[in-house]
Amino acid sequence: MTTQIPPEEALAAIKRRAIKILAARRAARRLKFSGEVSEAIAYETNPSTSSSHKGDTSEETSTYLTLSKKLAPTLDWSSSYSGSYLKYVNYGDGDYTDHTLTATKLRWQPRRTWRLEQWTEFEYNFYPAALSSTYRNFKVAGRLRQNLFDTWYHQAQYEYFIRDYVSKKARDGAGADTRNTRLDARNRIRYKVGTTVNKALCSVENEFYWNNSNDARNDFYDYDVWKITGSASGNATKKLYVSGTFAFERKNYRARKVTGINAEARYDDKYTLGSSATYDLNDTWRLAYGLTFDHLGSNEPTGEYDNAKHSLTVTAKF
Incomplete structure (x- = not known):
């Protein structure tokens, strides 16, 4: 014999469910705030990336704050906003304060398999001991991502930025400083493919960018770069997350010559x-340990270097 639910009880249950759904939708559309603060201690064998290979210890304080809101389903x-303050014990020219504001970022996902993102960034990087390295940066970027099959995805990204050096002068063809400060414009195209293998996320990314500068001394800062990056990451335990990366980058200067009689680019x-x-x-x-090793080889021997960095x-987060 089937038990009949009184109509008024069924109606009350439907109303309670509707109220819960409405409350969940309202909560999802509220303005949300989150952030984190971190403190890092690191040791680098060659922070100046020079032939001297003099190691140094650094301390870095960082913060990240974000506001988010669902505008529509x-x-x-x-x-x-992200900010960081880096200070070395001895290598003063490497000290800096960085502020980056992502004024607006929009993410549109009309389907479960498609996602489109667009954002704008403003950055100010200040070097107190090396003022000529201080710059302002403006960047616009867009990214299109598509999920493939059950575990695969790919995405394409384009970035354009203008970097304005606050005090560093652009040079003319003879190498003399002009009245204008140095200004760089960069275009970057990135394409990534990724998948999950046994709960680990693996990806390969190709990146190409070209840099143009108003510094006319042998077009010193005009170059093209191709870069490929591979990474794998995942949870080793419930609380332990591990990752590994490998990257190769080729930078071709368009006119900058190496030293020597028969100088080539x-x-x-x-x-x-x-x-x-x-x-x-x-x-x-949370606590994290990182190890990074860089090796730069070049047809200009004076530009080669190695650097290893350990960080804790x-x-x-809040």
Whole structure:
């Protein structure tokens, strides 16, 4: 015998369910705030990337803040700020303060398999001991991502930025400083393919960018770069997350010559190996260790270098 639910009880249950759904939708559309603060201690064998290979220790304080809001069922908005302060014990020219504001970022996902993102960034990087390295940066970027099959995805990204050096002068063809400050324009195209293998995320990314500068001394800062990056990451345990990366980068200078009688255009080959392990101490705190090794080879011997970096980072999120 089937038990009949009284109509008024069924109606009340439907109303309660509708109220819960409405409350969940309202919560999803509220303005959300989150952030994190981290402190890192690192040691580098060659922070100046020079032939001297003099090691140094650094301390870095970083913060990241973000606001986000769902504007529509398929459209999300966010705005974020990241700041960092890096200071070396001895290598003063490497000290800097960096501020980056992503004024607006939109993410549109009309389907489960498609996602389109667009954002704008403003950056100010200040070097107190090396003022000529201080710059302002403006960047616009867009990314299109598509999920393939069950575990595969690919994405294409385009970036354009203008970098304005605050005090560094652009040079004329003879090498003399002009009245104008140096200004660089860069275009970057990136394409990535990724998949999950046994709960680990693996990806390969190709990147191509070209840099144009108003510094006319042998077109010193005009070059083209091709870069490929491979990475794998995943949870080793419930609280331990590990990752590894490999990257190769070829930089071809268009007119910058190497030293010598029969000088040819310079090129650099850079290899990077990286690994990290992050452990969640609790819901607020996490501890991370990272190791990165860079090797740059070049047909200009004075430009070659090696650098290894060990870092230990403590992060609190809120």
